[in-house]
Amino acid sequence: xxxxxxxxxxxxxxxxxxxxxxxxxxxxxxxxxxxxxxxxxxxxxxxxxxxxxxxxxxxxxxxxxxxxxxxxxxxxxxxxxxxxxxxxxxxxxxxxxxxxxxxxxxxxxxxxxxxxxxxxxxxxxxxxxxxxxxxxxxxxxxxxxxxxxxxxxxxxxxxxxxxxxxxxxxxxxxxxxxxxxxxxxxxxxxxxxxxxxxxxxxxxxxxxxxxxxxxxxxxxxxxxxxxxxxxxxxxxxxxxxxxxxxxxxxxxxxxxxxxxxxxxxxxxxxxxxxxxxxxxxxxxxxxxxxxxxxxxxxxxxxxxxxxxxxxxxxxxxxxxxxxxxxxxxxxxxxxxxxxxxxxxxxxxxxxxxxxxxxxxxxxxxxxxxxxxxxxxxxxxxxxxxxxxxxxxxxxxxxxxxxxxxxxxxxxxxxxxxxxxxxxxxxxxxxxxxxxxxxxxxxxxxxxxxxxxxxxxxxxxxxxxxxx
Amino acid sequence: xxxxxxxxxxxxxxxxxxxxxxxxxxxxxxxxxxxxxxxxxxxxxxxxxxxxxxxxxxxxxxxxxxxxxxxxxxxxxxxxxxxxxxxxxxxxxxxxxxxxxxxxxxxxxxxxxxxxxxxxxxxxxxxxxxxxxxxxxxxxxxxxxxxxxxxxxxxxxxxxxxxxxxxxxxxxxxxxxxxxxxxxxxxxxxxxxxxxxxxxxxxxxxx
Ligand code: SF4
Numbered sequence: 001x002x003x004x005x006x007x008x009x010x011x012x013x014x015x016x017x018x019x020x021x022x023x024x025x026x027x028x029x030x031x032x033x034x035x036x037x038x039x040x041x042x043x044x045x046x047x048x049x050x051x052x053x054x055x056x057x058x059x060x061x062x063x064x065x066x067x068x069x070x071x072x073x074x075x076x077x078x079x080x081x082x083x084x085x086x087x088x089x090x091x092x093x094x095x096x097x098x099x100x101x102x103x104x105x106x107x108x109x110x111x112x113x114x115x116x117x118x119x120x121x122x123x124x125x126x127x128x129x130x131x132x133x134x135x136x137x138x139x140x141x142x143x144x145x146x147x148x149x150x151x152x153x154x155x156x157x158x159x160x161x162x163x164x165x166x167x168x169x170x171x172x173x174x175x176x177x178x179x180x181x182x183x184x185x186x187x188x189x190x191x192x193x194x195x196x197x198x199x200x201x202x203x204x205x206x207x208x209x210x211x212x213x214x215x216x217x218x219x220x221x222x223x224x225x226x227x228x229x230x231x232x233x234x235x236x237x238x239x240x241x242x243x244x245x246x247x248x249x250x251x252x253x254x255x256x257x258x259x260x261x262x263x264x265x266x267x268x269x270x271x272x273x274x275x276x277x278x279x280x281x282x283x284x285x286x287x288x289x290x291x292x293x294x295x296x297x298x299x300x301x302x303x304x305x306x307x308x309x310x311x312x313x314x315x316x317x318x319x320x321x322x323x324x325x326x327x328x329x330x331x332x333x334x335x336x337x338x339x340x341x342x343x344x345x346x347x348x349x350x351x352x353x354x355x356x357x358x359x360x361x362x363x364x365x366x367x368x369x370x371x372x373x374x375x376x377x378x379x380x381x382x383x384x385x386x387x388x389x390x391x392x393x394x395x396x397x398x399x400x401x402x403x404x405x406x407x408x409x410x411x412x413x414x415x416x417x418x419x420x421x422x423x424x425x426x427x428x429x430x431x432x433x434x435x436x437x438x439x440x441x442x443x444x445x446x447x448x449x450x451x452x453x454x455x456x457x458x459x460x461x462x463x464x465x466x467x
Numbered sequence: 468x469x470x471x472x473x474x475x476x477x478x479x480x481x482x483x484x485x486x487x488x489x490x491x492x493x494x495x496x497x498x499x500x501x502x503x504x505x506x507x508x509x510x511x512x513x514x515x516x517x518x519x520x521x522x523x524x525x526x527x528x529x530x531x532x533x534x535x536x537x538x539x540x541x542x543x544x545x546x547x548x549x550x551x552x553x554x555x556x557x558x559x560x561x562x563x564x565x566x567x568x569x570x571x572x573x574x575x576x577x578x579x580x581x582x583x584x585x586x587x588x589x590x591x592x593x594x595x596x597x598x599x600x601x602x603x604x605x606x607x608x609x610x611x612x613x614x615x616x617x618x619x620x621x622x623x624x625x626x627x628x629x630x631x632x633x634x635x636x637x638x639x640x641x642x643x644x645x646x647x648x649x650x651x652x653x654x655x656x657x658x659x660x661x662x663x664x665x666x667x668x669x670x671x672x673x674x
Contacts, residue, residue, distance in 0.1 A: 065498065146580060195542065198569065249669055259667040259668075433490070
């Protein structure tokens, strides 16, 4: 057989049938469901009198809309409450396993899946949310789908897809001080652009990626979508197997050994064809953040804000100026030292225990700068509990951070956690579009350590100065 | 789903690249449990001023483009979130066809599933179509799906590519699920094979 990539192998293993026009019916091993993109799909099933084919391969959780403050109180926002109650009715009617709001296991769907061993290597995983790419860190083919596709998976446990192209991004070498997976990924997106991966599945490889723990690999794959890719992947290895072992829903004993034997076959063959390949040196990457309203507008914390006057293409020049205006930045100014109003540490990109530890290291013994609102939103109830066992909550609370319940929160501002117009936010999330964190809000994407550094200094800061 | 065969309509030009789904429909409007009713929030941040009144400069607030059924933009239309609320909002506003040099993958798929035809055309041609669009109601664009051409007001025909299967679904107004269920036999066979080959694969049950 010809040499195949990791993506090719998972793909081939899940093709039910290829139709004459080249579209494949692809089998889906896991379907993750949340409250925002599912109500219309359940309704569609009901209207057509269709069953949900495999409730036991489906898991539902509430995350996007949920309040991250006191949960003993009823949810204030009526439309949010309605969406959550609708999900609860639907999972009951269709028999879908469900983590309710008050479950200790509740959290952001892309944190909960891997944490519970619901997402496993070699699987096909879908969810009505673009950051499903996160689960690719386990070596699974995971991608976001729209609500019509959610309904399609519910009814058939399959999806119609054409194979993607293969791309490989290698990051070689050893990252320097203050550089985490987030910095690496922002640098990659800056390098290839937000459309750099369009139509491709990106396999992340190279010694710097291999050296990352699972949380770091999830941060990388999470933002594959910001690079335009359909999905991101990291080949499973010992780090992966150790992570998966003993997770609540992972195979156990004999079954686990069988699974590992299979997972070990999941890597790109020597000589496999990649349509595009890019290599970066980890040593070239410093602490990195975004300055504009597209995730590709990245710079190193030591850099200055770019100048539209130096751009030739008129459309690009105009767009750049518009971003500067929106962000309230001047061409040529140093990005370090820009004051921030809000710091948000959370989201499916950076809300795992490893992320919180990195932030706590910087926060320890320091105080949130006056006038700055800093919040920590753990990715799941389990992350929160573990952080409390490790005493991280004390570090954050003593420093003046808010310590909140798990959910998407200010990543997209569907719940009351929102920026007000003109507020500048140092955020560990993944999108900095205009209005993403609240109308008129200004978002700088950066790592948990950089976010903590911004919180304690009150401005965008090179984290290496605080180490 | 409504069929798409030919469409002769007013086109609106939005000469911007990377119009993301947050721009098409901001997250705070996603709390609906229905597919309809989102049209009034389409392009909310561009369409309305901070005090909630219409922005008179925004193309979709001006005559005749308030009635536009075709949208022409630059690259990477629909990037960002996978929310199908984006095509729902467009459809509810009245848009049936979107034309751009390139699209984000998920948005592209989501359009088809809602009876919206996304057409990829080179940037130079999008520029020309935007010129046509600016002429307003005297200059309708016609999209002829069976013949796969966009007909400009001057009569020039611009051919476009479309996947044969998707074309068929649009022309007939068919939903994918019904199509896939014709292959129920293959799905069941696959499941049996997988149960044997990957007996370790757990299913999820809560007590
Ligand atoms: S944390 Fe943000 S990006 Fe992640 S699933 Fe929630 S809203 Fe989407």
